[in-house]
Amino acid sequence: MYDWLNALPKAELHLHLEGSLEPELLFALAERNRIALPWNDVEALRAAYAFNNLQEFLDLYYRGADVLRTEQDFYDLTWAYLLKCKEQNVVHTEPFFDPQTHTDRGIPFEVVLRGIKQALVDGEKQLGISHGLILAFLRHLPEGQAFKTLEQAMPFRDAFIAVGLDSSEQGFPPRLFERVFAKARSEGLHAVAHAGEEGPPAYIWEALDLLKIQRIDHGVRAIEDERLMQRIIDEQIPLTVCPLSNTKLCVFEHMGQHNILDMLERGVKVTVNSDDPAYFGGYVTENFAALHQGLGMSEEQAKRLAQNSLDARLV
Numbered sequence: 001m002y003d004w005l006n007a008l009p010k011a012e013l014h015l016h017l018e019g020s021l022e023p024e025l026l027f028a029l030a031e032r033n034r035i036a037l038p039w040n041d042v043e044a045l046r047a048a049y050a051f052n053n054l055q056e057f058l059d060l061y062y063r064g065a066d067v068l069r070t071e072q073d074f075y076d077l078t079w080a081y082l083l084k085c086k087e088q089n090v091v092h093t094e095p096f097f098d099p100q101t102h103t104d105r106g107i108p109f110e111v112v113l114r115g116i117k118q119a120l121v122d123g124e125k126q127l128g129i130s131h132g133l134i135l136a137f138l139r140h141l142p143e144g145q146a147f148k149t150l151e152q153a154m155p156f157r158d159a160f161i162a163v164g165l166d167s168s169e170q171g172f173p174p175r176l177f178e179r180v181f182a183k184a185r186s187e188g189l190h191a192v193a194h195a196g197e198e199g200p201p202a203y204i205w206e207a208l209d210l211l212k213i214q215r216i217d218h219g220v221r222a223i224e225d226e227r228l229m230q231r232i233i234d235e236q237i238p239l240t241v242c243p244l245s246n247t248k249l250c251v252f253e254h255m256g257q258h259n260i261l262d263m264l265e266r267g268v269k270v271t272v273n274s275d276d277p278a279y280f281g282g283y284v285t286e287n288f289a290a291l292h293q294g295l296g297m298s299e300e301q302a303k304r305l306a307q308n309s310l311d312a313r314l315v
């Protein structure tokens with residue numbers, strides 16, 4: 001039904017690998033690693049995917065990530081995502097991974113990175129999907145922990161292209177991470193950050209001015225600040241917008257209220273992404289389809305959005 005959307009070549013620029021963990025794989029990995037789960041079956045787990053805000057989702061997302069233990073687990077997770085990319089004509093992806101979610105559970109950094117990176121390299125060779133991996137810091141943890149993570153990552157510097165900032169936004173402003181971002185940039189890494197998902201426009205200003213990010217993840221609350229909108233338009237700073245995520249996490253009550261097409265028509269470089277597709281009901285094509293159904297996105301607008309994603313790549 002949405003073959004015309006699948007057919008558009010596109011890049012995905014906002015995807016958490018841990019958020020692509022489908023319930024079926026989650027159960028399979030729990031069995032493989034002999035981990036007891038609080039849900040009886042896949043249906044019971046899916047039924048728990050009802051969220052009122054970002055934090056309710058994150059609590060379940062971190063709980064789900066606990067089944068990821070071995071290099072093979074991280075490989076399987078990443079490979080399953082890449083097969084979806086192939087199906088939907090995502091020709092380039094710049095996914096996030098959250099090392100602290102795993103190192104804090106005692107999983108060595110290199111186990112996580114090796115599994116993910118091997119799958120991405122195989123995806124390039126076997127599926128023709130290019131990539132750039134982004135290391136995201138968890139903002140609800142202290143700056144010192146982010147520095148420690150960056151230190152652990154540096155021996156593998158060439159495995160990724162950028163640092164990002166994710167997790168609970170309210171109460172954890174970008175300015176808390178100014179120094180660790182400066183250090184990462186001094187190592188030649190690109191910088192992106194989640195800002196303006198639940199947090200105020202002030203957080204977007206901080207992310208731009210203090211973290212010196214090149215792309216804003218979400219950023220939908222920029223529309224509340226006209227001066228910020230002008231800057232984003234003038235400087236053509238890309239926004240990685242995630243429509244299904246925003247409705248599932250009640251950033252917008254329903255898709256009809258989403259501002260992505262208003263932003264597009266004002267000249268903002270917006271892109272369409274899936275964020276955590278296993279939890280929010282779909283991958284990139286389903287996000288495009290939701291904009292068609294809920295907002296009346298035209299074919300011409302879909303083409304512009306897909307082209308924006310290719311233009312907004314970091315590599």
Ligand SMILES: Nc1ncnc2[nH]cnc12
Nearest residue numbers: 016166167168194275276
């Ligand atoms: N939508 C989101 N916002 C912040 N942190 C996240 N981690 C995974 N998904 C996220």
Ligand SMILES: [Zn+2]
Nearest residue numbers: 016166194275
């Ligand atoms: Zn995200």
